[in-house]
Amino acid sequence: MDKKKDWERKNLEPYVKSSPERQKEFTSVSGRKIKRLYTPLDLDNFSYLEKLGFPGEYPFTRGIHPTLYRGKLWTMRQFSGFGSPEDTNKRYKYLLSQGQTGLSVAFDLPTLMGVDADHPLATGEIGKCGVAISSLRDMEVLFDGINLGEISTSMTINAPAAVLWAMYIAVAEKQGVSPKVIRGTIQNDILKEYIAQKEYVFPPEPSMKLVVDTFEFGSKEVPQWNTISISGYHIREAGATAVQELAFTLRDGIEYVEWAIKRGLNVDEFAPRLSFFFNSHNDFFEEIAKFRAARRMWAKIMKERFKAKNERSWWLRFHTQTSGVSLMAQQPYNNIVRVAIQALAAVLGGTQSLHTNSMDETYALPAEQAVTIALRTQQILAYESGVANTIDPLGGSYYMEKITDEIEEKANEYIKKIDDLGGMVRAIEAGFPQREIQESSYWYQKAVERKEKIIVGVNEFIMENEKIPTLVVDEAVVEHQLQRLKDVKNERNTSYVKENLETLKKAAIDNENLMPYILKCVKSYATLGEIMDSLREIWGGYQEPIQF
Amino acid sequence: MERKIRVLIAKPGLDGHDRGAKVVARALRDAGMEVIYTGLRQTPEQIVSSALQEDVDVIGLSILSGAHNYLFPKIMDLLKEKEMEDVLVFAGGIIPEDDIPYLKSIGIEEIFLPGSSTEDIIKAIKTRIEEKRKKEKS
Numbered sequence: 001m002d003k004k005k006d007w008e009r010k011n012l013e014p015y016v017k018s019s020p021e022r023q024k025e026f027t028s029v030s031g032r033k034i035k036r037l038y039t040p041l042d043l044d045n046f047s048y049l050e051k052l053g054f055p056g057e058y059p060f061t062r063g064i065h066p067t068l069y070r071g072k073l074w075t076m077r078q079f080s081g082f083g084s085p086e087d088t089n090k091r092y093k094y095l096l097s098q099g100q101t102g103l104s105v106a107f108d109l110p111t112l113m114g115v116d117a118d119h120p121l122a123t124g125e126i127g128k129c130g131v132a133i134s135s136l137r138d139m140e141v142l143f144d145g146i147n148l149g150e151i152s153t154s155m156t157i158n159a160p161a162a163v164l165w166a167m168y169i170a171v172a173e174k175q176g177v178s179p180k181v182i183r184g185t186i187q188n189d190i191l192k193e194y195i196a197q198k199e200y201v202f203p204p205e206p207s208m209k210l211v212v213d214t215f216e217f218g219s220k221e222v223p224q225w226n227t228i229s230i231s232g233y234h235i236r237e238a239g240a241t242a243v244q245e246l247a248f249t250l251r252d253g254i255e256y257v258e259w260a261i262k263r264g265l266n267v268d269e270f271a272p273r274l275s276f277f278f279n280s281h282n283d284f285f286e287e288i289a290k291f292r293a294a295r296r297m298w299a300k301i302m303k304e305r306f307k308a309k310n311e312r313s314w315w316l317r318f319h320t321q322t323s324g325v326s327l328m329a330q331q332p333y334n335n336i337v338r339v340a341i342q343a344l345a346a347v348l349g350g351t352q353s354l355h356t357n358s359m360d361e362t363y364a365l366p367a368e369q370a371v372t373i374a375l376r377t378q379q380i381l382a383y384e385s386g387v388a389n390t391i392d393p394l395g396g397s398y399y400m401e402k403i404t405d406e407i408e409e410k411a412n413e414y415i416k417k418i419d420d421l422g423g424m425v426r427a428i429e430a431g432f433p434q435r436e437i438q439e440s441s442y443w444y445q446k447a448v449e450r451k452e453k454i455i456v457g458v459n460e461f462i463m464e465n466e467k468i469p470t471l472v473v474d475e476a477v478v479e480h481q482l483q484r485l486k487d488v489k490n491e492r493n494t495s496y497v498k499e500n501l502e503t504l505k506k507a508a509i510d511n512e513n514l515m516p517y518i519l520k521c522v523k524s525y526a527t528l529g530e531i532m533d534s535l536r537e538i539w540g541g542y543q544e545p546i547q548f
Numbered sequence: 549m550e551r552k553i554r555v556l557i558a559k560p561g562l563d564g565h566d567r568g569a570k571v572v573a574r575a576l577r578d579a580g581m582e583v584i585y586t587g588l589r590q591t592p593e594q595i596v597s598s599a600l601q602e603d604v605d606v607i608g609l610s611i612l613s614g615a616h617n618y619l620f621p622k623i624m625d626l627l628k629e630k631e632m633e634d635v636l637v638f639a640g641g642i643i644p645e646d647d648i649p650y651l652k653s654i655g656i657e658e659i660f661l662p663g664s665s666t667e668d669i670i671k672a673i674k675t676r677i678e679e680k681r682k683k684e685k686s
Contacts, residue, residue: 109562109613121591124618125562198564198588238567325567329661362662363644364614438570445571449665458663470644473614546587548570 001041029283029453030241031443032406038398046401051296055391059299061292061404062392063350064315069388073101075353076378077154079321081106081131082365083477085141088131092146094368100375103146103184104154104355106130106365107164112199114160114532117481127477129365130156134481135527137488139167140174149177153184154229154319154353159201161188162210162515163531166522169222185226185275185319188214191252192231194428194544196238196437201532204425206539210514211256212263215270217515226275228256229319235433236279237325239441242290243407245279247414248424248433250297254415255424257306267306271313280342280349281323285403287342288394291349293408294318320346321355327362331457332468335359340377347381348394354378364470431547438548485527492525500524501534508538553677554604558586558595560619561611568640568662569610575666576608576673592622599627599635605680606673609639609656616643616651624654636676640664 026034035042053059056066065071078095081088092103107130110122116134117126126132133139143153148171157164165186172182190207193200200207211228218227232240232249240248253274260270278294280287298316302308322342327335336359343356356374358366366374382388394400421427428434447453454460504517514535521531557573559566566588577583584602586595599607609620620639627633639651640660648659658672 109615113562121562121589124615125613128614129563129612193564198566199562200564237565239571325662328663330663362642364642438574441567442571442574445575445666449667455663459665465645467645470646472644472646544587546585548573548583548585 004039004041028242028286029281029444030243030286030440031447032241032243032286032403038402040398042398042402051401051405052395058303058311058314059296060315061296062395064295064317068350068391069347069382070391073382073388074347074351075102075152076100076375076382077102077104077319077353077355078371078375079104079106079154079156079355080366080371081108082471083127083131083473084480085131085133085138087127087474087477089142089144089146091368095371095375096146096151098372098375099379102152102154102353105142105156107155107157108132109199110134111164111528112157112159114163114201114528116527116529117478117485119529126481127473132477132481133164133167133528134485135488135525136167136170136522137484137525138481139164139171143171147177148172148175148182154187155184156187158187158190158193158197158199159207160528160532161186162214162518163522163528165214165225166515166519169519170523179222181224182222183224185229186214187231187277188228189231189252189277191255191424191428192234192249194542195235195248195252195433196240197234198544200542200544202535202539203542204428206535208255208259208425209511212260212265213513213515215256215260215273216263216265216513218273219265219270221515223273225273227270227273229275229277230256231277233277233279233321235437236281236323238437239325239444240437241440242281242283242286243410244414244433244436244440246290246294246297246407247411247418249276249278250294250301250411251415251418251424253298254301254305257302258423261306267302267308268310268313271302271306271308272310272315276316276318278318278320278351279323280320280346282326282338282342284341284345285399286407287345288349289400289404289407291318291320291346291351292392292400292404293411295350296404297408297411317352319353319355320349320351322346322357324357324361327357327359328455328458329362330465331463332359332362333466334457335362336373336377339374340381343377343381344385344387347387348392350392360468360470363468365473367469367471369469431545434544435547488525488527497521497524497526497530501526501530504531505534505538508535550681553581553606553673554584554602555581555606555608555673556584556586556595556599556602556604557608557610558590558598559588559610560590560592560595560623561613561615562589563611563613564588565612566610569608572608572610572640572666572669576670579670581673592619592626595623596626596630596632600630600632604635605677606636606638608669609637611639611641611643614642616641617647620651620656621654624656634680636673636680638669638672640669
């Protein structure tokens with residue numbers, strides 16, 4: 001300590017006087033204050049075994065597996081979907097041929113909102129933000145020629161997650177693949193929809209019931225499937241800080257576990273199938289610290305708060321996507337560099353799977369060339385950079401350990417606050433996380449406009465924009481989708497469909513686990529919209545209170 | 549005293565990405581405008597009817613979903629139908645550059661892409677409204 005004081009007095013102070021620092025105060029992209037220098041003095045009472053331990057051992061700060069990427073690289077999983085199921089099927093086959101190792105389905109907005117292509121609200125939206133799926137027939141085309149016994153598939157679907165999952169299970173069965181062996185993830189995180197992404201359909205309570213139904217069904221019938229991906233991604237994209245992203249995501253996780261336990265499920269039966277999804281933003285060290293803190297916090301939560309015994313229940317397994325909101329329309333080629341830095345942070349943070357955004361996403365969905373560069377970015381990290389050759393290489397850095405601790409501490413304060421509010425469902429109803437995120441997003445925008453935060457090509461180093469090619473979704477998709485929907489409705493056994501939908505409604509009223517009923521509806525070619533409407537009749541819809 | 553500029557911030561279509569809309573709404577309010585926010589998932593009909601009821605000078609449309617080429621013209625047509633062509637319409641969001649000339653040709657004043665500053669949006673609105681009000685006086 002004396003040595004440091006000496007350094008400050010003799011060396012630092014005179015130096016700063018004659019040559020002042022660039023800014024009065026340095027902060028992370030989230031506004032966390034950053035000190036000039038970190039030394040062993042910042043890690044008072046630091047216990048290696050308690051705080052870090054070894055990879056594959058509690059508290060898993062350094063990773064959940066003993067070898068990390070030396071054993072197996074992360075799954076390279078580009079989130080994709082556009083136009084018709086035929087269009088997307090072609091893109092999947094292309095990506096797989098280029099070395100992508102897992103599929104990730106982006107659905108269009110009508111599908112995300114649980115309405116069919118022929119719904120009035122779907123006009124203009126079909127196939128735009130992702131692929132359009134209205135019935136099992138569409139899903140069969142989407143995975144045509146792709147063996148579901150061999151590939152793992154992640155599906156970004158929330159309010160109607162149970163229905164789309166049932167469709168996937170049905171396609172697998174048609175291919176002769178048992179639900180016992182299929183692997184993948186449904187996002188199924190309804191809480192973050194109310195907090196951030198806003199693609200909710202039903203009110204929170206029945207939505208939570210449906211999520212717990214999938215946990216219960218999955219743990220028995222589809223044991224290798226991740227029945228939820230508890231997502232901070234959208235929370236961050238809506239403007240949250242790194243700490244808010246971490247805190248709200250883990251608190252959402254706590255909420256799901258509590259509801260599942262209330263249902264009577266054994267924590268060690270479903271907890272190993274919980275997975276997470278984080279954002280990787282521009283601030284390199286802050287992001288790595290966030291991932292490390294996340295693993296340590298979740299392990300503690302599962303072990304101490306929920307008394308889980310199975311080690312796998314303590315694992316925080318996560319997918320990462322680079323930050324869409326950090327990409328800029330100005331000088332779009334710069335986005336390739338942003339994505340590379342964010343991807344590197346995710347890898348140094350120990351992610352299990354990664355999606356790198358494409359440089360053109362501030363304009364439209366990725367064009368083939370852009371998505372190829374994004375995938376190549378991951379491959380260069382994996383095979384050329386050498387960063388996958390050792391585990392948690394930043395572990396033990398004074399700075400890294402200090403900010404990992406700090407982020408954990410701040411996130412725990414938020415978790416406590418939400419506990420005090422009575423849990424996440426109550427906090428959402430009170431608008432708490434929504435308000436906190438809005439404050440942060442406004443603060444950040446203002447910081448950029450005051451030039452306290454520099455964004456290259458946006459508020460500094462500005463030049464005339466270069467035009468890049470973008471993907472155009474063929475308008476013919478609409479007719480095509482409407483026609484197939486009509487055909488499905490003509491060819492199916494209508495009275496059998498109606499009977500199945502009625503039985504589903506009754507099961508919803510009786511509060512039964514709805515998965516078997518949904519599966520039956522799906523297999524009889526009841527449409528997504530019909531199934532969701534049946535549940536809307538029982539549960540009603542949700543509209544959030546307006547605030548800004 | 550001139551009346552405050554009244555702005556309707558609207559989210560047409562199905563997407564729930566409202567960060568941009570809310571940041572802009574708040575910045576406009578901080579700049580002294582009266583701001584009404586429609587909330588999510590508004591149809592063109594709902595947006596135009598809110599604009600009429602609230603007697604706004606400006607509509608700001610925010611969209612990410614790619615449905616702009618369908619939803620924006622519909623809103624512009626409805627404004628014409630209701631003889632509300634004097635309402636200025638701005639838009640922002642995820643919009644391909646190639647679509648911008650068309651959107652301007654149907655009467656949208658300006659399109660703001662990611663990276664736009666709220667200051668620029670405020671300036672654009674104030675300048676256009678001042679010009680319009682001057683014209684109306686003379």
